[in-house]
Amino acid sequence: MRFRKLLVLGVGAVSLLLGWAMYLKIPQRIYFKIMGEPTHPTIILFGDSQVEHAHWRLLLSRQNVTNLGIHGNTTTTLCQRIKNYQIESAKIWFLEGGINDLPHTPTDSIIENYRCMIAHVRESGATPVIHLTLYTRPNIKCKKTNLPHLRDSIDVLNRKLRVLADAENLEIIDLNPLLAKDKVLEEKYTRDGLHLTHDAYLLWAAEIDKILQNKGL
DSSP, X not given: OHHHHHHHHHHHHHHHHHHTHHHHTOOHHHHHHHHOOOSSOSEEEEESHHHHTSOHHXXXXXXXXXXXEXXXXXXXXXXXXXTTOOOTXXXXXEEOOOTTTTTTSOHHHHHHHHHHHHHHHHHTTOEEEEEOOOOOOXXXXXXXXXXXXXXXXXXXXXXXXXXXXXXXXXXXXXXXXXXXXXXXXXXXXXXXXXXXXXXXXXXHHHHXXXXXXXXXX
């Protein structure tokens, strides 16, 4: 009986520590050394730093999730990088990217990069889901957020992403109604005008979970 109580307490302590991983900003590489990578992931998060900075297995309360986010990636880099992955167990890919391209990369080029990613996911037998680009908040900590015409370019890109999603019969995740007001990312949801807080990730994870539940995953 005593051993069982100690075991329960031990498991609870480990869970609590891992639950604080996001608050303490423990790097993914250390987190995965603790938890171990899933052998046969069915859910893939693919994108730039917005994806990379989250502990998706904790947020989604699932162990079959792999985080393939890398900070600084443009959609051109993502299109090139996705071709290196052959994950036969994957059932669904959540594709995110675009903010690192804007406002200088033509939005039509970004759309073509999304077509590249979508095609690769479908060829693997999995389902792609795309994200609309999130608005930013002007902040001296992040030069990107102060670029002229950035907001306008986000609007243009998102309109084209919606057209693409309709043409390809894709589901989309649009976080702007949840995290932004008047086309500006709310202060409580960002650390530097671009990157997100834990509360923002909770809302994002809830949107992902809705899609997973609807698909029976």
